[in-house]
Amino acid sequence: MSDFVLYGPAYSAYTRIVRLVLEEKGTPYLLEEVDFISAGMPVAQKERHPFGMVPALEHEGHMLFEAGPICSYLDEVLPAPPLAPSDPVARAQMAATISVLDNYIWPDLRELVTQTLFTTLVGGWPDDLIKERMVKRLAASLAILEERFVAVGALNSKAVTLADLHAVPMIAYLAETLDGQLLLQDLPALSGWWNEMKNRPSVVATAFDLAAYPWAQKTED
Template identity: 30%
Template sequence: MAGQLVLYTNPMSRGRIARWMLEETGVPYEAVVVDYASTMKAAPYLSVNPMGKVPAIVHDGKVVTECAAICAYLAEAFPEAGLAPRPEERADYYRWLFFAAGPVEQAVTNNHAGFVPSADQARMFGYGSYDQTVDVLEKAVLANPYIAGSRFTAADVYVGSAVGWGVQFGTLPRRDAFADYFARVSSREAYVRATAIDDALMAPAQA
């Protein structure tokens, strides 16, 4: 049984990653939209995630935060969806899932903020340099049709989101490898459904 599953999100956030992952599982869930200016920083939600950030999921009373963790958790909690790695996929699955969550996230956000570490500082950072991280990510998406091999997995939800947003908002360079990879993952029915739901939620806020 799926049990009670709640998604806390905002359509203008990384909550889109968690919704996409939930749509991939096909399990029923309740979505609670929290607002940046009020409910996201209020006591009820802070009892779920003290960081006051989205997304978060609550499954059978247990809280999971951080998008990469949510993707990995849901893949294991609902194995019938076929999104967890097979034995031969595990190395690439975990490697690139956490590469995107760690070095890529750090490199992209620091670069966007205009912070470029010096050669000495680069030794202290998990990503070394922005250019090196981008080049490694490009090689990763070129190696196989999907990030862990020939089959779509939960890691593609996270890595695909990072690539798609990076190219869309200019935090990653426009390269054919990124465009081709994102085209493959974003053609999935679950991605289309999740995007339509969040886009519809964005309309009233933008109005």
């Protein structure tokens, strides 16, 4: 059995963030799928995470939760290759990038993805008003990400840090939507970063198929 057991579904952006770190470290791990959309959040997950969320990571008898602390822990216990800059300013910039992604990008992007990808897969209809509002908000926040973070190297496919790995699952979802593709056309730095990151071995290794999950199986009338 692997020393690292990760609890969460492959489709969870934050579960994938942890998987990316483990892949970059070249460390074997076991992914225990917690498909909460199909079957609800299991009681056992509430024992792993006090708020019953994903991901959670079990290692050497310890249960860790929340992607950010888990990734920092992994970068310490698995030092090679390092995924945080040694320079304090660069390290602070990395942390700021992650904070921006969590607080100003992902909430709106998650709503857009819910309306365009997930709702469609379960046979529903997206709420166009919500979708339009999210696209407008993302156009503004992604422009700031482009100018203040990507263009100055805080996201850098040539020197990958925890910030890059944090962004990958989010931008991957963005690129899966038509609205996201249109937004990326106006963001050359972010698009260039994504075009290089999407072929990285760790990104390819953590890819998944939403349509394969039970909740996405539509029944024929």
